[in-house]
Amino acid sequence: MKLQGMRTYDHDEIVDVVVIGTGAGGAPLLARLAQRGLRVVALEAGPNLDPEDFTNDEVEAPRINWMSERLSGGETPTAFGPNNSGFGVGGGTLHWGAFTPRPDIRDMRLHTGSDADAGADSGADWPIEHADLTRYIVKVERTIGVSGPTPYPWDAERTYLEPPVDRNAPADLMALGCSRLGIRATDAPAAILNHDREQPHHGPRRGSQNLGSIHQGERFGTKATTANTYLPAAVAAGAEIRPDSMVHGIERDALGRVTAVVYRRGGEEFRQRCAALVLAGGGIETPRLLLNTGLANSSGMVGRNFLAHGAVQVWGRFDEQIRGYRGYPSALISEDFVRPADASFVGGYLLQSLGVMPLTFATSLVRGAGLWGAELVDALDAWRYSAGIGINGECLPRENNRLVLSDERDEWGVPRAVVTFTQGPNEKAIDDHAAGTMTSILEAAGARETRVLPRTAHTLGTCRMSTDPGEGVVDGDGRSHDIPNLWISDNSTFPSSLSANPGLAQMALALRTADRMLA
Amino acid sequence: MTAAEGTIFFLPGLGFGAAAAEPIAEAIGDRLRVVGMDLPGQGQAPDAADGTVGAMVDAALTRIETESDGGPWLLVAHSMGGKVGALVAARVLSGRANVFGLAGAVLLAPSPPTPEPMDDDKRSEMLGWVENGSLSAADARTFLDQNVASPLDGTREQDALAQVQRTSPLSWRRWLDTGSREDVSDAVGVLDLPVVVLAGEDDADLGAAAQPHLLSGVYPRARFVSLPGTGHLLPYERPDEVAAEIVRLWNETVPVSPELSPEWGRLIASDRTPVETRGLLARRALADDPGHQPSALSSAQLTILRALADLLVPQPAGRRIDLAARIDADLASGSGDGWRPAGLPDDASAYRQGLDAIARVWPDSADDQKRLIRCILEGEPIGGAGGDADSDTDADLLKHWFEDLRTDLARTWVAHPATMARLGFDGFATSGAAAVPGYVNLGAGVRDPWEPAGLGHLKTEEADEAGGADDAREAGETA
Numbered sequence: 001m002k003l004q005g006m007r008t009y010d011h012d013e014i015v016d017v018v019v020i021g022t023g024a025g026g027a028p029l030l031a032r033l034a035q036r037g038l039r040v041v042a043l044e045a046g047p048n049l050d051p052e053d054f055t056n057d058e059v060e061a062p063r064i065n066w067m068s069e070r071l072s073g074g075e076t077p078t079a080f081g082p083n084n085s086g087f088g089v090g091g092g093t094l095h096w097g098a099f100t101p102r103p104d105i106r107d108m109r110l111h112t113g114s115d116a117d118a119g120a121d122s123g124a125d126w127p128i129e130h131a132d133l134t135r136y137i138v139k140v141e142r143t144i145g146v147s148g149p150t151p152y153p154w155d156a157e158r159t160y161l162e163p164p165v166d167r168n169a170p171a172d173l174m175a176l177g178c179s180r181l182g183i184r185a186t187d188a189p190a191a192i193l194n195h196d197r198e199q200p201h202h203g204p205r206r207g208s209q210n211l212g213s214i215h216q217g218e219r220f221g222t223k224a225t226t227a228n229t230y231l232p233a234a235v236a237a238g239a240e241i242r243p244d245s246m247v248h249g250i251e252r253d254a255l256g257r258v259t260a261v262v263y264r265r266g267g268e269e270f271r272q273r274c275a276a277l278v279l280a281g282g283g284i285e286t287p288r289l290l291l292n293t294g295l296a297n298s299s300g301m302v303g304r305n306f307l308a309h310g311a312v313q314v315w316g317r318f319d320e321q322i323r324g325y326r327g328y329p330s331a332l333i334s335e336d337f338v339r340p341a342d343a344s345f346v347g348g349y350l351l352q353s354l355g356v357m358p359l360t361f362a363t364s365l366v367r368g369a370g371l372w373g374a375e376l377v378d379a380l381d382a383w384r385y386s387a388g389i390g391i392n393g394e395c396l397p398r399e400n401n402r403l404v405l406s407d408e409r410d411e412w413g414v415p416r417a418v419v420t421f422t423q424g425p426n427e428k429a430i431d432d433h434a435a436g437t438m439t440s441i442l443e444a445a446g447a448r449e450t451r452v453l454p455r456t457a458h459t460l461g462t463c464r465m466s467t468d469p470g471e472g473v474v475d476g477d478g479r480s481h482d483i484p485n486l487w488i489s490d491n492s493t494f495p496s497s498l499s500a501n502p503g504l505a506q507m508a509l510a511l512r513t514a515d516r517m518l519a
Numbered sequence: 520m521t522a523a524e525g526t527i528f529f530l531p532g533l534g535f536g537a538a539a540a541e542p543i544a545e546a547i548g549d550r551l552r553v554v555g556m557d558l559p560g561q562g563q564a565p566d567a568a569d570g571t572v573g574a575m576v577d578a579a580l581t582r583i584e585t586e587s588d589g590g591p592w593l594l595v596a597h598s599m600g601g602k603v604g605a606l607v608a609a610r611v612l613s614g615r616a617n618v619f620g621l622a623g624a625v626l627l628a629p630s631p632p633t634p635e636p637m638d639d640d641k642r643s644e645m646l647g648w649v650e651n652g653s654l655s656a657a658d659a660r661t662f663l664d665q666n667v668a669s670p671l672d673g674t675r676e677q678d679a680l681a682q683v684q685r686t687s688p689l690s691w692r693r694w695l696d697t698g699s700r701e702d703v704s705d706a707v708g709v710l711d712l713p714v715v716v717l718a719g720e721d722d723a724d725l726g727a728a729a730q731p732h733l734l735s736g737v738y739p740r741a742r743f744v745s746l747p748g749t750g751h752l753l754p755y756e757r758p759d760e761v762a763a764e765i766v767r768l769w770n771e772t773v774p775v776s777p778e779l780s781p782e783w784g785r786l787i788a789s790d791r792t793p794v795e796t797r798g799l800l801a802r803r804a805l806a807d808d809p810g811h812q813p814s815a816l817s818s819a820q821l822t823i824l825r826a827l828a829d830l831l832v833p834q835p836a837g838r839r840i841d842l843a844a845r846i847d848a849d850l851a852s853g854s855g856d857g858w859r860p861a862g863l864p865d866d867a868s869a870y871r872q873g874l875d876a877i878a879r880v881w882p883d884s885a886d887d888q889k890r891l892i893r894c895i896l897e898g899e900p901i902g903g904a905g906g907d908a909d910s911d912t913d914a915d916l917l918k919h920w921f922e923d924l925r926t927d928l929a930r931t932w933v934a935h936p937a938t939m940a941r942l943g944f945d946g947f948a949t950s951g952a953a954a955v956p957g958y959v960n961l962g963a964g965v966r967d968p969w970e971p972a973g974l975g976h977l978k979t980e981e982a983d984e985a986g987g988a989d990d991a992r993e994a995g996e997t998a
Contacts, residue, residue: 062856166961218950321974362930372892373889376832384942
């Protein structure tokens with residue numbers, strides 16, 4: 001994005017707020033604080049990118065992903081890199097799928113709403129009112145441009161400003177299968193523009209080009225990122241964004257309040273003084289920084305409660321060429337399974353139609369289905385005839401699912417993160433239920449054969465918010481229980497995973513935290 | 520249409536035009552189409568706007584873009600054409616030309632990307648020949664005599680003399696004053712494609728003795744061939760040997776690599792494909808070096824990795840990608856996927872350890888090898904001499920590393936443009952310079968008009984029902 005001519009601040013100047021990270025958590029907050037006249041600086045570990053820097057090539061595209069290695073353990077190790085981690089001005093929104101369902105009120109009351117005997121831990125409630133979050137979500141949808149169907153089958157109140165984007169073949173087939181089974185399904189809400197628009201402070205963004213490579217980064221601005229929405233607005237309001245700046249230290253005064261951050265840029269060390277600090281580096285980098293600095297962890301909850309959404313997929317083989325790499329990849333949604341009537345588990349899941357890029361599919365066949373040899377090659381040959389459906393499913397916290405620091409240090413000298421993740425019985429029950437549902441839908445649509453590909457997605461919960469300071473790292477506003485001028489605005493604060501994908505809710509939370517900081 | 524397997528684009532040296540390709544073309548026969556080119560001011564071509572090598576490159580690429588059918592081709596370049604050819608290859612391999620299919624280069628006593636070593640007296644003498652216009656018959660003969668080891672036969676000599684005399688004085692002067700002195704090595708960089716450099720033992724500054732010194736840094740895969748009793752005019756002096764080396768390089772690269780049809784090559788070449796992607800696909804399409812020297816792995820580790828690759832991602836016999844060599848190169852470059860299983864060391868070390876462990880117990884028969892693979896996949900100890908290699912922890916780590924290995928192999932195979940075509944993926948041709956950079960028709964069975972015919976039928980054909988009968992009409996619509 002264009003950073004030339006932006007306002008800059010001296011390192012010795014005590015700016016009002018430093019924000020670490022420029023993705024869905026950092027950017028909306030940065031914009032709002034700047035627009036209210038605060039002197040704000042964002043530090044982004046990754047580079048600043050121009051639209052031409054995005055490539056549709058899956059081998060090269062990870063330039064927008066956090067590729068410094070994380071170590072992954074447990075029985076169902078979660079994949080990082082392109083799967084869930086952003087890098088660059090725009091953070092995770094550079095690669096996000098732009099799938100923007102709103103959180104369901106029942107998901108925010110997971111603990112009190114569940115029958116509780118499903119497992120040892122039935123999740124945590126959000127210390128935030130659903131209606132309060134929804135007010136912010138509506139603002140976000142308007143700002144970034146969310147397309148979707150009106151009326152929305154599961155929420156009569158809701159309207160979308162733009163009609164939905166085109167359905168591709170997997171969406172058509174999922175719609176057909178659902179209609180034959182009496183399952184409600186409709187066009188998915190997506191942060192993809194339907195029509196060209198002039199984005200304030202950014203410039204022209206084009207309407208959907210039916211690109212299937214949006215996870216690799218997108219050149220035309222059809223997909224909303226913070227780099228084509230909130231960050232230009234932030235810069236216009238006087239924020240400074242420093243790319244290539246990796247924070248590894250936090251300084252405090254005698255009272256324990258944050259006074260500065262220490263970061264590395266181009267091999268040099270810098271210190272930026274600040275009156276308040278917001279961590280917005282996401283579910284891995286934020287707890288890693290806190291564990292490395294030993295801060296804000298009187299509860300011992302930093303790094304705990306790591307959550308990864310169930311993201312199991314089922315693929316069906318059809319007679320015609322589906323070629324689901326064309327078009328918006330997740331053009332159809334069903335929210336009928338947020339609380340399935342026959343559920344034996346806590347929570348539920350959303351369904352989305354799926355088309356994927358070839359290397360991503362190959363990876364899922366190898367890692368998810370364990371294929372090799374002729375069977376792998378045959379499955380790849382069948383890809384063009386295949387349509388997928390996937391879920392975003394609830395994940396409950398578990399004692400051993402957590403992030404700790406390794407002895408090994410990364411290129412910035414910071415200990416690497418070790419994330420241990422094992423899906424529990426509730427996640428397995430959701431996966432099984434979902435796999436059955438999706439198989440039925442594909443068979444109803446005429447699939448000749450189906451294949452289940454297990455997968456998980458997103459990095460949540462590692463600095464969760466809580467009303468009780470002993471149960472979490474920040475309060476409902478995002479403020480540290482321990483350090484009054486330290487805030488967190490990213491998906492590490494999610495008390496429960498929600499069945500909705502996290503991006504939209506995160507942007508709304510960021511605006512809300514900004515308002516609380518200004519209050 | 521010709522039945523030729525592919526195309527040779529010939530860039531002649533100073534004083535020569537397209538006709539200089541004819542002796543080579545005759546020697547090659549019908550198997551390959553030889554397209555000789557007139558560089559600016561040579562043959563029939565007008566002078567360029569300026570005297571830079573870049574202007575010659577522009578002219579050459581315009582012609583190659585026009586003549587290329589999307590199928591495989593070799594660049595053959597003589598002398599001055601060699602300097603032009605280096606830049607042509609650099610642009611093609613970085614995607615900055617609307618052409619696809621470059622498989623390698625045969626360079627004949629090429630002028631290097633650096634300033635050409637040239638004796639001052641010789642330069643002055645040659646400049647003197649064009650002071651009063653085109654070269655005289657006598658000067659042309661002197662030029663020819665200076666550049667051959669022994670006289671050409673009558674017809675060829677007449678032909679060569681006529682071409683030299685046809686050269687525009689301006690282009691002659693420009694090369695000697697400017698082009699030959701230009702240093703384009705930064706723009707050329709390192710060109711890691713299959714290359715053969717032929718040069719005469721009786722040539723001077725660009726002879727067989729000088730070429731390795733001039734070019735081995737530019738073309739790391741170059742094979743240098745010296746021709747005894749040969750001067751500088753290889754296309755005329757040694758057309759049979761040149762033709763034989765062209766055919767040999769062709770056989771070593773094109774028929775042993777996965778086939779990509781010209782229709783797909785044209786799509787990659789088109790403006791629909793972004794420049795960077797076109798370059799990536801061009802480089803991935805290059806044949807692997809059979810003499811690949813591993814840099815992250817040992818030779819023994821590379822051998823076992825190749826054996827595993829054959830079983831884990833089997834490829835059709837004959838036309839293959841050396842997946843193991845590509846992974847070795849990736850490991851050496853330090854590129855990873857952003858994570859690794861806890862307990863494993865860095866990727867290169869994990870590969871070395873894992874491959875060594877497998878090598879210790881690698882059986883001879885294919886059935887036993889597959890049994891071993893299943894054993895690893897199940898996380899069962901595989902035995903072997905390594906100290907505690909039998910522990911469950913090691914078996915578990917081996918299994919995790921093996922998943923990374925299988926993923927790397929599959930991704931490397933799929934990333935090749937021929938595999939993309941095989942799998943029916945044309946998404947590389949989006950986000951380019953086209954007015955509508957993405958897709959319009961998204962439904963099952965249908966395709967957009969710009970997409971390869973095998974990917975579905977056009978919407979307008981739905982009434983007719985798709986089928987082989989449509990192919991001819993579709994070809995017409997998309998031409």
